[in-house]
Amino acid sequence: VSFRLNGELVHGYAENRLLLSDFLRHEVGATGTHVGCEHGICGACTILVNGLPVRSCLMLAVQVEDCDVQTIEGLAFADGSFNELQSAFNQRFAAQCGYCTPGILMTLQHLKNQNRDFSEEEIRDALGGHICRCTGYREIIDAAMDVMGADSRQTDD
Numbered sequence: 001v002s003f004r005l006n007g008e009l010v011h012g013y014a015e016n017r018l019l020l021s022d023f024l025r026h027e028v029g030a031t032g033t034h035v036g037c038e039h040g041i042c043g044a045c046t047i048l049v050n051g052l053p054v055r056s057c058l059m060l061a062v063q064v065e066d067c068d069v070q071t072i073e074g075l076a077f078a079d080g081s082f083n084e085l086q087s088a089f090n091q092r093f094a095a096q097c098g099y100c101t102p103g104i105l106m107t108l109q110h111l112k113n114q115n116r117d118f119s120e121e122e123i124r125d126a127l128g129g130h131i132c133r134c135t136g137y138r139e140i141i142d143a144a145m146d147v148m149g150a151d152s153r154q155t156d157d
Helices: 020-028 084-092 101-112 120-126 138-148
Strands: 002-005 008-011 046-049 052-055 068-070
Touching: 046 101, 052 101, 084 101, 084 138, 101 120, 101 138, 120 138
Parallel strands: 002 068
Antiparallel strands: 002 008, 046 052, 046 068
């Protein structure tokens, strides 16, 4: 299988039944993609494939042939500094154990890539498929609103 992972070309052997989450973690070393339920319910394994959020535990590695794949490792800047969403999570203490955080951030990055403001309800709806047992979601929503909410952009009056 050949695809672009966080901007870099990846070539590797994947049996037809190998899950993308397993390929990323065990063959490529992209261990930031967490696997929680292995049934696509918890959202921890969410990544972007061609810009769209997908559950990597429900996708076969061979399905990303010639695709652009982005994982949590691809969110930070080249120097390792946080992107805007990661910084907002840090400032709002939106992660506790952190297991769900990569999947949530990837879903939020998909929203951010749409380059528009979102209501709290839209952000909540987008995160509906993610399970977080630690934060109670308030800090996660607040961090997302800081970056993408209607009041997040300054206007010139």
